Amino acid sequence: MQYKEKNKKYIHYQIFIAMVLLFLLFCGGIGILTGEKQFSEMENRYLTSFSVPHLAEILDGKAQEQLEQALEDQFPWRDACVQISVSLKRLLGAKDAGGVYFGKDGHLIEKKLSSQLPYERYARNRKFITAAMEELHQQGDEAGWTLVLVPFPGSIDADLLPAGAREFDEAGYREQAAGAEEPDQKQAAAAGAEKELDLYAQFREKREAGKRLYFATDHHYNASGAWEAAQALREMFHLPEKKQEDFGMEQVTDAFYGTLYSKAPLPEIRPDSISIPTKLPELSVEIDGKPVDAGAEPDGGAAGAAAEAGEAAEPGGKAAGAEAEAGGHRLWQIYDMEKLRTKDKYAVYFGGNYGKVVIRKKASAKPSARRSGMHSGKARRICVIKDSYANSCVPYLFDTESFPDEVAELTMIDLRYFNDSFQELAAQEQYDEILVFYEMSNFIEADYFNKLLG
Amino acid sequence: MVFSGMVFLGVFFPVFLLLYWLLPQAGKNLWLLLASLFFYAWGEPVYVLIMLFSIVVDYTNGRMIGYFDAKGKHDTVGRAFLIASIVINIGLLCFFKYANFFIDSLNALFGTGLGNLAVSLPIGISFYTFQTLSYTIDVYRGIVRPQKNPLDFGMFVTMFPQLIAGPIVRYADVEKRLRAEDRQCTPADVFRGLERFILGLGKKVLFANLAGGLFSELSNYTESDRSVALVWLAVLFYSFQIYFDFSGYSDMAIGMGQMMGFQFPENFDHPYESRSITEFWRRWHMTLGSWFREYVYIPLGGNRKGPLRQAGNLFLVWFLTGLWHGAGWNFVLWGLYYFVLLFLEKLFLKDAVAKLPSILKRVYTLFFVALGWGIFVCDDPSRPLSWLGGLFGIGIDRSAGAFGGMFGYSICSHLPFLLLLAVASTSLPARLGGRLLQMIQEIQKNESATIYTLKAGYLLVVLCLSLISIISGSYNPFLYFRF
Numbered sequence: 001m002q003y004k005e006k007n008k009k010y011i012h013y014q015i016f017i018a019m020v021l022l023f024l025l026f027c028g029g030i031g032i033l034t035g036e037k038q039f040s041e042m043e044n045r046y047l048t049s050f051s052v053p054h055l056a057e058i059l060d061g062k063a064q065e066q067l068e069q070a071l072e073d074q075f076p077w078r079d080a081c082v083q084i085s086v087s088l089k090r091l092l093g094a095k096d097a098g099g100v101y102f103g104k105d106g107h108l109i110e111k112k113l114s115s116q117l118p119y120e121r122y123a124r125n126r127k128f129i130t131a132a133m134e135e136l137h138q139q140g141d142e143a144g145w146t147l148v149l150v151p152f153p154g155s156i157d158a159d160l161l162p163a164g165a166r167e168f169d170e171a172g173y174r175e176q177a178a179g180a181e182e183p184d185q186k187q188a189a190a191a192g193a194e195k196e197l198d199l200y201a202q203f204r205e206k207r208e209a210g211k212r213l214y215f216a217t218d219h220h221y222n223a224s225g226a227w228e229a230a231q232a233l234r235e236m237f238h239l240p241e242k243k244q245e246d247f248g249m250e251q252v253t254d255a256f257y258g259t260l261y262s263k264a265p266l267p268e269i270r271p272d273s274i275s276i277p278t279k280l281p282e283l284s285v286e287i288d289g290k291p292v293d294a295g296a297e298p299d300g301g302a303a304g305a306a307a308e309a310g311e312a313a314e315p316g317g318k319a320a321g322a323e324a325e326a327g328g329h330r331l332w333q334i335y336d337m338e339k340l341r342t343k344d345k346y347a348v349y350f351g352g353n354y355g356k357v358v359i360r361k362k363a364s365a366k367p368s369a370r371r372s373g374m375h376s377g378k379a380r381r382i383c384v385i386k387d388s389y390a391n392s393c394v395p396y397l398f399d400t401e402s403f404p405d406e407v408a409e410l411t412m413i414d415l416r417y418f419n420d421s422f423q424e425l426a427a428q429e430q431y432d433e434i435l436v437f438y439e440m441s442n443f444i445e446a447d448y449f450n451k452l453l454g
Numbered sequence: 455m456v457f458s459g460m461v462f463l464g465v466f467f468p469v470f471l472l473l474y475w476l477l478p479q480a481g482k483n484l485w486l487l488l489a490s491l492f493f494y495a496w497g498e499p500v501y502v503l504i505m506l507f508s509i510v511v512d513y514t515n516g517r518m519i520g521y522f523d524a525k526g527k528h529d530t531v532g533r534a535f536l537i538a539s540i541v542i543n544i545g546l547l548c549f550f551k552y553a554n555f556f557i558d559s560l561n562a563l564f565g566t567g568l569g570n571l572a573v574s575l576p577i578g579i580s581f582y583t584f585q586t587l588s589y590t591i592d593v594y595r596g597i598v599r600p601q602k603n604p605l606d607f608g609m610f611v612t613m614f615p616q617l618i619a620g621p622i623v624r625y626a627d628v629e630k631r632l633r634a635e636d637r638q639c640t641p642a643d644v645f646r647g648l649e650r651f652i653l654g655l656g657k658k659v660l661f662a663n664l665a666g667g668l669f670s671e672l673s674n675y676t677e678s679d680r681s682v683a684l685v686w687l688a689v690l691f692y693s694f695q696i697y698f699d700f701s702g703y704s705d706m707a708i709g710m711g712q713m714m715g716f717q718f719p720e721n722f723d724h725p726y727e728s729r730s731i732t733e734f735w736r737r738w739h740m741t742l743g744s745w746f747r748e749y750v751y752i753p754l755g756g757n758r759k760g761p762l763r764q765a766g767n768l769f770l771v772w773f774l775t776g777l778w779h780g781a782g783w784n785f786v787l788w789g790l791y792y793f794v795l796l797f798l799e800k801l802f803l804k805d806a807v808a809k810l811p812s813i814l815k816r817v818y819t820l821f822f823v824a825l826g827w828g829i830f831v832c833d834d835p836s837r838p839l840s841w842l843g844g845l846f847g848i849g850i851d852r853s854a855g856a857f858g859g860m861f862g863y864s865i866c867s868h869l870p871f872l873l874l875l876a877v878a879s880t881s882l883p884a885r886l887g888g889r890l891l892q893m894i895q896e897i898q899k900n901e902s903a904t905i906y907t908l909k910a911g912y913l914l915v916v917l918c919l920s921l922i923s924i925i926s927g928s929y930n931p932f933l934y935f936r937f
Contacts, residue, residue: 012903013641016910017648020917021468027921028464059499064461071460075925085926088919089664093870095863113860115676164863166679 031074040073041343042082042262047073083265090266095162098263103160106269107216108260109153110441114168117444122173123180125449129436132422132452133194136434139427143383143434145194146236149174150221150229150389151203152440153214159207170440174200194436197232215272218258219439220346220389223249223275229389230396237380237433238405239397247396248279252337256345274345276392280333281400285350286358292331334359334395349391355418359410361398379408383431385422385452386412390437415448422452455496456618457706458658458924466493471713482634483609486714490612494578501576504546509608512586513601515539516593520600532594539590543583551575555781558835578618580778584745586611589625591749598626606632615710619703621721622741624748628716637715647712649913654705656916659923661875662699665691668868672860678851681859685844686824687868693827694875697726700739719744726823726879729815730807731795734823742778746771769793784832784839791826 036049048070053063075081086097095102096111103109126147133145154167161167203213206228213225221229227244234242254273261269285292336351350357361379382397384390390412397407411429413422426434438446455462470489477485495502515535522531548556554570561568589610592598601607610632616623631637639647672688704721711718725738735743751771757764769790776789799807807815828842843849847856877883891905898904 010641012906012910013645016906016913017641017644020648020652020914021472023917024464025468028460028468061497061499064455064496068459068461071464072925072927075460078925081922082926084922092874093867095867113675113679115674115679118677162863162867164866166860166863 027075028071030076031071034074034076037074040078042079042265044259044262044344049074079265083267086264086266095165096264100260100264101154101161101165102264102266103157103162105160105216106266107157107160108264108269109157109161110219110260111165112152112154112168112441113166117168117441119173119176122444123177125443125446126177128449128452129194132449133434135423135453136426139423141427141430143426143431145434145436147194147196148199148229148233148435148437149196149443150225150437150439151200153219153221155200155440156203156207157214168441168444171200173440173444174198197236199229199232202228202232215256215258215260217256217261217269217272218346219260220258220392221439222272223277223392226389226392227396229393233393233397233435237397237407239399239407240403242399244277244396246279247277249275250278251275252335252348253340253345257343258346262343274340274348276335276348277395278333279400280395281398282362283334283398284360284362285331285334286360287350287354288356346388346392349388349395353388353391353414353417355414356420357412357414359394359398359412361402361406361408379404379406380432381409381411381429382407382433382435383411383413383426383429384435384437386414386435386437387439387442387446388414389439389442390435393437415446415451418451421454423454455493457703458655458663458920460924461496463655463921463924467710474714479634482637482714483605483632486614487605487609487612490609490614490617493614494612494617497577504550504576504579505582505612508543508546508582508586509604509611511542512539512590512611513604513607515590516600516607517602519590519593523596528594536590536594540587543587547579547583549573550579552777552781559783581620581622582611582617584622584742585624588622588745588749592624592626598629601625601632613711613716615707615716616718619700619707620739620741621704621707621719622745623718624741624745627719631716639712639715643715644713647709647714649909650709650712651706652709652913652917652920654702654707654709655920657698657702657705657878659702659920660916661878662695662697662702663923663927664871665695665698665875668871669695672864675860678854679859680844680850681854681861682844682847682850682852682856684859684861684864685841685850687861687864687872689824689828689831689841689845690872691868691875692831693726693824694872694879696827696830697722697879698875724879724881726820726876727816727881728819729812730799730804730819731792731822732799732804734819735792735796742775746775750774765797768797772796779830780833782833782835784829787839788826788829791829795822 032050037047038049039045040047048066050067050070053066057063057066072078089097090102099111101109101111129145129147136143152167152170154161155170158167203225206213206224211224212222213228214221223244234240251273252275254271256272256274257265257269258272261271331351334350335348337348339345339347339351344352384394394410394412397410399406411431413425415422455466457463466489470485474482474485474489491502491505494505515538518535519532522528522535550573553573557568557570560566589598589601589607593600601610610623610625610628613623669688669691672684672691675684701722708718708720719741721739721741723737723740725734728734728737751767754767754770755763756767772789772793773786774789775792776786779785779788795803807818810818825842825845828845829839832839832841834840840849851859894904894908
């Protein structure tokens with residue numbers, strides 16, 4: 001009797017112990033049972049998966065490490081765990097996570113301190129640009145060089161940062177660089193130094209007028225920011241004055257969770273929307289030397305394209321499809337609409353970044369181009385050494401109508417993927433204008449501008 | 455294998471325990487031994503050989519000492535085996551842990567160009583060599599009897615719960631429970647063990663890991679983003695990280711021991727609420743302190759041979775304590791720092807501090823403990839004592855003032871967590887919990903069910919949060935499309 005009584009007293013302990021152990025087993029085994037996920041879109045990386053190890057891998061402990069990683073990577077509710085974990089940290093007072101500030105109004109802003117981005121790196125990279133230009137000029141090339149640095153989001157949206165949050169001193173850097181150049185400015189001007197298109201004041205002004213120029217969840221500027229940069233470029237090139245609406249803006253998604261959201265996935269963050277200019281002239285695109293034929297425009301314009309993205313052959317696109325497959329891409333105008341189905345939606349522009357992308361206005365579609373080109377200068381050919389900020393800006397440089405000095409050909413060089421000699425390319429192509437187009441923090445961080453030399 | 459990873463928590467731990475309980479008495483120790491060897495071999499399969507060697511050597515030495523004791527040759531042959539055991543154990547430790555440190559120090563001192571050895575530190579060697587040493591010394595002293603069953607002895611050395619991070623379990627602590635028959639435990643004991651384990655896991659994963667993350671974040675702020683106050687804040691987070699990490703591991707070990715019927719010694723007793731440095735060291739890593747007292751300080755004569763000799767003994771003990779923590783001069787300096795403080799307390803400081811109000815005693819203790827961590831954390835030989843210097847403004851950009859840089863932002867962001875850590879490191883939560891249970895007992899008739907429900911619920915929350923934290927810890931956005 002007493003024994004029974006005692007056992008009864010223990011039963012709830014046993015239930016708890018069994019529950020905990022089974023729960024742990026469940027957490028450990030669920031990843032194996034639910035099958036293998038190859039890729040995490042949130043993190044943009046391949047996940048570790050389960051595999052049969054070799055003896056050597058077991059002996060040096062690599063296989064064990066891999067299994068440990070796989071159990072965590074393959075946990076099915078991993079993204080939810082991360083959301084809970086970030087939310088809890090914020091509940092405890094944290095005002096940033098994963099190098100991203102929780103800004104006001106659900107705005108995420110990257111945290112970039114001057115200790116990470118010292119002025120010296122900025123100055124060094126500027127020197128590389130000047131050196132590259134001088135090297136090219138010495139070969140007799142006459143292209144005009146312009147440095148275009150899009151302001152860092154944290155500098156423009158400073159009012160959205162949490163209290164006390166710091167960023168590197170972009171305004172100070174710009175001033176210091178301008179001051180450092182002054183003494184030999186005249187001499188440099190004579191030699192044809194690179195110009196600088198200063199977007200900082202313009203962006204600040206727009207921001208102060210209440211405009212949002214950057215995505216809330218991504219590190220890029222949005223369509224308004226891209227248009228600001230484009231406007232400044234158009235003015236510099238003396239292209240006709242236009243409004244953004246003239247380019248037929250169409251919203252193609254309202255469910256864009258960008259890279260900053262990946263780093264700080266708070267559950268209440270609202271997604272961004274992406275609008276693209278659709279009223280472009282007929283363009284041909286060549287990626288890394290291979291022509292990518294633009295598929296026929298789907299019915300219903302860009303929005304229709306977004307809806308149809310990823311589905312089987314587009315109407316009348318059989319041949320185009322085959323051709324596109326050769327290059328591995330299928331574009332509509334300059335857009336890869338399939339990307340709107342993935343997490344990395346900013347890649348809708350050209351499908352992402354490539355070493356060399358050449359965009360040409362199709363001459364056949366515009367017979368007037370050559371004729372009107374006769375009475376003044378020739379049509380412009382531009383080279384843009386760039387980061388992904390350029391991708392959403394350059395479409396605005398192409399006008400549907402034709403006139404002298406219009407942009408007829410634009411080559412984008414992404415030095416991260418471009419492995420030929422830039423000097424050779426530029427000497428051979430004889431561009432009219434060369435732009436160095438980067439977002440400020442990217443420009444400072446870049447460690448490959450030596451590729452522009454020699 | 456680490457306790458805070460999914461392989462241990464999701465596979466090893468539940469599978470091991472379920473089988474352990476299902477097995478008959480006769481199989482339990484063998485299962486524990488095999489599982490422990492597997493546990494150890496998981497990270498470094500080759501180094502399991504060193505541990506097996508250590509087991510064989512000390513088992514033999516113990517048997518031999520016992521054998522020659524019986525023959526009346528305690529002081530001659532018995533002693534020779536004791537010395538052999540000490541030399542081999544310390545030799546192993548020196549070779550694997552300190553060889554390259556000695557070589558580097560020689561090179562630095564005499565400008566010699568000796569090359570380093572290609573050895574890496576076998577995990578837990580500092581712990582298990584001390585455990586086996588305690589065995590042979592105690593056998594020699596007649597405190598424990600030599601273990602005849604090699605399986606039981608092997609199980610004592612390899613026992614996975616305390617294998618890699620303590621507590622340092624001396625043979626005498628567990629001698630009476632080595633045979634499986636002697637380890638009866640009720641489900642209530644197992645429940646208490648599991649409770650201890652889960653709370654230890656929470657300490658490690660929720661407090662230590664987060665505090666560690668903040669420490670490394672603050673460490674990354676340099677130049678104008680840094681200030682003296684920021685360095686202090688970083689060292690504070692480090693102080694909490696090391697406490698919760700270490701005591702969390704100890705709690706998990708003690709809890710797992712409890713679930714199998716062992717009673718491991720306590721290792722931490724809320725050290726950060728100590729009122730003197732002397733008291734701090736009675737509450738911090740207690741098993742290490744008592745090991746050095748038992749096997750170094752007292753055998754050397756302790757305080758029985760005059761103050762000068764005592765000072766010498768203390769010096770040696772704290773030199774070794776420092777060195778035990780790692781092969782680096784910062785650790786030695788850290789040990790000697792405590793030698794100075796403790797000796798000063800013995801001389802006069804303790805009496806002076808005793809007159810202070812309680813709160814000032816705590817401030818005094820915490821200040822010097824934090825300063826100590828400022829030495830401990832300087833493990834980068836290329837920048838010797840940079841943290842300690844930083845605490846006093848040396849090497850810090852002072853243009854923005856002592857509270858400049860990222861300090862304002864960081865303290866605003868992390869003050870709630872810092873306070874949480876501070877409270878959690880004291881005995882206050884335990885006392886409040888006790889008070890709550892008492893209140894429930896007074897109000898409720900069927901109190902045990904209510905208490906059980908509350909406890910179980912609380913433990914499940916801690917467990918779930920820990921798992922969430924572990925899984926999200928592997929979250930690693932690799933945004934190479936950064937541009």
